[in-house]
Amino acid sequence: MTRVRRWLPGLLLVSPSIIAIAVFVYGMLGWNFKVALSDQHDEISPGSFVGLENFTGIWSEDRWGLSVRHAIVFTVVFVLGALMLGWLLAFLMERGIRGEGGFRAVYLFPMAVSFIATGVVWRWLLNSGTGERAVGLNGLLGYLGLDFLQWGWFRDPDWGMAAMAVPAIWQMSGYIMALFLAGFRGVPEELRESARVDGCTEWQVYRHIVLPFLRPVTLAALIILGHISLKVFDLIVAVSGKQIITDVPAIFMWTAVFDSHDPAKGATIAAYIVLSVCVFVVPYLIWNARRGDRT
Amino acid sequence: MTIRHVRLALLLLFVLLFLLPVYVLLVTSFKPLSEADPSQAWNLPRVWTTEAWAVAWEKLSPGFANSFLLAVPGSLISAALGAMNGYVLSKWRFPGSELVFTLFLFGMFIPYQGVMIPLVQLMVNLGVYGGIPGLVLAHVVYGIPICTLIFRNYYATIPDELIEASRVDGAGMLRTFASIVIPVSGPAFAVVIIWQFTSLWNDFLFAVFLTGPSSWPATVMLNNIAGAQTVPYSQQMAAAILASVPTMIIYVLLGRFFMRGLMAGALKG
Numbered sequence: 426m427t428r429v430r431r432w433l434p435g436l437l438l439v440s441p442s443i444i445a446i447a448v449f450v451y452g453m454l455g456w457n458f459k460v461a462l463s464d465q466h467d468e469i470s471p472g473s474f475v476g477l478e479n480f481t482g483i484w485s486e487d488r489w490g491l492s493v494r495h496a497i498v499f500t501v502v503f504v505l506g507a508l509m510l511g512w513l514l515a516f517l518m519e520r521g522i523r524g525e526g527g528f529r530a531v532y533l534f535p536m537a538v539s540f541i542a543t544g545v546v547w548r549w550l551l552n553s554g555t556g557e558r559a560v561g562l563n564g565l566l567g568y569l570g571l572d573f574l575q576w577g578w579f580r581d582p583d584w585g586m587a588a589m590a591v592p593a594i595w596q597m598s599g600y601i602m603a604l605f606l607a608g609f610r611g612v613p614e615e616l617r618e619s620a621r622v623d624g625c626t627e628w629q630v631y632r633h634i635v636l637p638f639l640r641p642v643t644l645a646a647l648i649i650l651g652h653i654s655l656k657v658f659d660l661i662v663a664v665s666g667k668q669i670i671t672d673v674p675a676i677f678m679w680t681a682v683f684d685s686h687d688p689a690k691g692a693t694i695a696a697y698i699v700l701s702v703c704v705f706v707v708p709y710l711i712w713n714a715r716r717g718d719r720t
Numbered sequence: 721m722t723i724r725h726v727r728l729a730l731l732l733l734f735v736l737l738f739l740l741p742v743y744v745l746l747v748t749s750f751k752p753l754s755e756a757d758p759s760q761a762w763n764l765p766r767v768w769t770t771e772a773w774a775v776a777w778e779k780l781s782p783g784f785a786n787s788f789l790l791a792v793p794g795s796l797i798s799a800a801l802g803a804m805n806g807y808v809l810s811k812w813r814f815p816g817s818e819l820v821f822t823l824f825l826f827g828m829f830i831p832y833q834g835v836m837i838p839l840v841q842l843m844v845n846l847g848v849y850g851g852i853p854g855l856v857l858a859h860v861v862y863g864i865p866i867c868t869l870i871f872r873n874y875y876a877t878i879p880d881e882l883i884e885a886s887r888v889d890g891a892g893m894l895r896t897f898a899s900i901v902i903p904v905s906g907p908a909f910a911v912v913i914i915w916q917f918t919s920l921w922n923d924f925l926f927a928v929f930l931t932g933p934s935s936w937p938a939t940v941m942l943n944n945i946a947g948a949q950t951v952p953y954s955q956q957m958a959a960a961i962l963a964s965v966p967t968m969i970i971y972v973l974l975g976r977f978f979m980r981g982l983m984a985g986a987l988k989g
Contacts, residue, residue, distance in 0.1 A: 432814035434893040439808045442801055442864050443820060449861045450827040453835035453842075460837055514734060517727045530975060531735050537971035537978065538964045539922035541939045545946045545960040546741045546748075549758050549953070560758035565740075568762070595738065600982055607983065648829075656831035659924045666947060678833050682840075682929075692837050699834035706829040714822045 454699065460692035468686050479693040489694075492672040495586045499673065500654040503590035503597075507650050508643070510594060511601025518602075519609035529606075532599035540596065544663020547592040551578035551664065579664065579671055589671055593660055597653070601646050608642035609635065648709045652702045674698050749773060749958035756954035772954035773962070776945070780959050783941030786852060787921055787966075790937055794856045795916035798863040802912050805864065806871020807901055811883050812893050821872070828865035835862075836929050843930060850932035858930060859920050867912050870984045874908035875901065907977070914974055915981035918967050938963045 461479055465472025483489045514532055518525055535543065552561035555575040559567045563575040578588035612635050620630045658675040665671040667680055674694050681691035744761050749772055751765040756772070808814070809821050839858065840849065848854035878901065886896040924939045931940070942963045946956045971978055 432812070435808040435812035435817070436814040438804050438812075438893065439814075439817075439820070442805050442824075442868070445861045446824055446827055446864060449835065449839070449858075450830060451823075453838045454830065456838035456841075457834055457836075514731070517731050522724075522728060522731065528731055528735065530972075531738050533975075533979070533982075534968070534971060535738070536982065537918060537967045539924065539939055539967075541922075541924050541943050541946075542960040542964045543741060545942075545956050546745045548946075549744065549761060550741060552758055561761055564759070565762060595741070599738075603979065603982060652829050652831070656833060658833075662924070663943065663946070675831075675833055678836075679928075682837060688837055695831075695833040695837065698831045702829060702831050706826070710822060710825055710829075713825075714818070 457692050457695055457699075460688050461696045463689055465689045466687050468688065472689065479689055480696070483690070483693055483697075488669065488672060488677060489674075491669070492674050492677045495671065496655060496657075496673045498584065498586040499590050499593075499657060500651065502587040503593045503654050503657075504647065504650045506590055506594040507597045507601050508646060510598040511646065512605050514598065514602040515605035515609055518606060529599075529603070532602055534599070535596040536600055538596075540592070540659040541663045543592065543596070544660060548664045551588055551591070553577040553580040582670065585670055586673075589661065589664065592664065593654070593657065596660075597650060601650070604642050604646050605639065608639045612638045644709070648706060652706055655701050656698055745957045745961055748954055749776075749961055751954050753952050753954065756952055756957075758953075772952065772958040776955045776958035776962055779945055779951075779955070780938060780941055780962055783936055783938035784962075786935050787937040787939075789852050790855055790859070791917050791920040794859045794863075794920045795913045797856070797860045798867045798916045799909050799912045801860065801864055802867025802871045803902070803905060803909070804897075805868040806873075806875050806908070807897055808893075809868065810872045810875040811878070811880070811901070821868070824865045824868055826865075827862065828869070832862065832925055836925075840929060849930065850935065852931070852935045855926060855930050855935070855937075858926050859916070859923065862926075863916050863919070866981075866984065867916065870912050870915070870981065871905075871908050873984060874905070874911075878904065907980075910974065910977045911980045911984070914970055914977050915984075918970065918978065918981075921967050 460472070462474055462476060463472035464470075464475045464478070514528075518528060522528070550561040552563060553576075554560055555563055555577070556572070559572075559575055562578070566572060566574050576588075577585065578591075579585040581588065616634050617630050620634050625633070656675055657673060658679070661671050661673055661676055667676060674697060678691050678694040678698070681687050681694060747764055748756055748761065750768050750770065751760075752767050752769050752771065755763070755765055755767070805824075809817050843849035843854045843858075846854075848857065882900055883896055886900050891899065921937075922939065923937070924943065927937050927940045928943075931937070936944075942959050945951050945959050
């Protein structure tokens with residue numbers, strides 16, 4: 426009884442949040458799946474259970490295949506791009522450099538601004554005109570004599586989504602830099618020193634001492650970038666709106682709800698987004714919880 | 721030319737690249753109508769004018785007010801909840817509290833699209849759909865995971881002996897919280913309030929699904945301004961800068977707390 430009295434107040438204090446999370450996270454996710462498994466294709470009908478019909482049926486739509494392809498291209502370019510640029514910036518700074526605070530402030534500031542705001546200017550910069558009609562980044566490339574690099578950016582029918590990743594990389598690589606910088610600084614200097622004394626080259630020191638220390642950071646960065654990427658929405662709305670050429674599942678879902686008024690389809694797309702995120706977030710959370718137990 | 725110089729040169733080059741969009745935003749916002757055109761994006765204004773700013777402010781100000789009504793209460797409530805949860809989950813644990821924490825964390829990663837359709841339905845049923853209170857509710861609830869995480873990690877640094885001593889003296893959970901824990905929680909409150917304020921201010925997804933025209937925050941208004949073909953570019957750019965001013969001020973003045981919030985988002989990475 427005394428033990429219960431010891432922990433009960435704590436449970437009571439957290440219980441509003443437990444209820445809120447249970448209802449709004451887990452309850453709503455469940456409800457969304459229920460809608461996705463029904464034939465509620467308009468806003469009035471109650472809808473009845475139809476199994477996985479929506480989940481399989483959607484693959485026969487051209488638009489869905491396109492939006493999945495776009496999401497994959499975007500994810501690959503964005504995740505690798507932000508990871509590499511973030512790593513490079515941290516690598517250039519890790520030994521300490523004059524004005525480090527200033528550099529960090531510049532690389533990180535895009536994180537503090539919304540994509541809706543920066544999208545206004547990115548839409549201009551990524552203008553698709555080339556040659557005589559080149560403006561924005563293409564125009565700048567023209568000034569610099571790099572005309573051969575001009576292309577249609579996000580209007581390119583095949584690789585446009587790779588261009589869409591440019592503003593995303595611009596926004597997130599400072600964050601990744603900060604993570605890697607913390608990782609670099611977590612390597613004890615004595616370890617590096619003793620390896621050098623043992624005759625290791627700088628490359629060997631990096632490969633065998635520093636790199637293993639960066640592994641957890643890299644994993645965390647991958648998870649963060651990946652889950653942001655799969656649900657990307659604001660950026661696309663801001664840069665190109667609802668155009669099919671840059672359609673992704675989150676935009677498709679938005680139009681399914683507001684333009685086609687089809688809850689079942691919207692819920693199906695949402696369910697796919699959730700599942701794609703779960704595939705790598707759930708193992709990460711389990712791994713993280715286990716790691717927490719050990720320390 | 722040493723390695724040091726090469727590194728510095730590269731870092732400066734990246735500074736230039738990172739600031740390119742800012743340069744275009746700024747110069748365009750000060751241009752008169754005749755110059756605000758993509759073909760002159762890289763030129764400085766020949767005639768400087770703040771005309772676009774005045775019009776942009778007029779168009780954006782209702783959204784600005786809504787954003788404050790949303791972000792200020794939202795971040796304060798989030799911080800209060802986060803402090804309570806973080807305290808219990810680190811210093812006053814109950815059986816299963818670790819599992820509860822992990823289940824909370826999952827809420828940090830879910831794509832909000834996955835809850836949006838039922839959430840809209842629920843808000844309609846509760847009669848709070850379309851207004852700011854409903855939007856605040858959504859942000860507070862889905863902010864619980866990150867706020868709890870930040871406070872829990874912060875409270876983990878308070879020695880258990882301090883809590884134990886207070887317990888031995890006969891103080892209960894709330895007494896200990898108020899007299900021992902809250903007085904040293906300043907930095908954690910700063911991190912959480914800044915983090916939540918920034919994400920509430922910058923949010924677009926919840927706002928576009930959950931609010932109607934009279935309660936649109938600045939982001940939605942800005943998107944409408946920027947999406948309209950009739951609005952001159954100089955006004956769009958001025959509006960974009962205006963909508964970013966509050967979070968930029970916070971970033972410049974309190975950047976170090978903002979950083980800590982970011983790092984917490986990476987769990988223990």
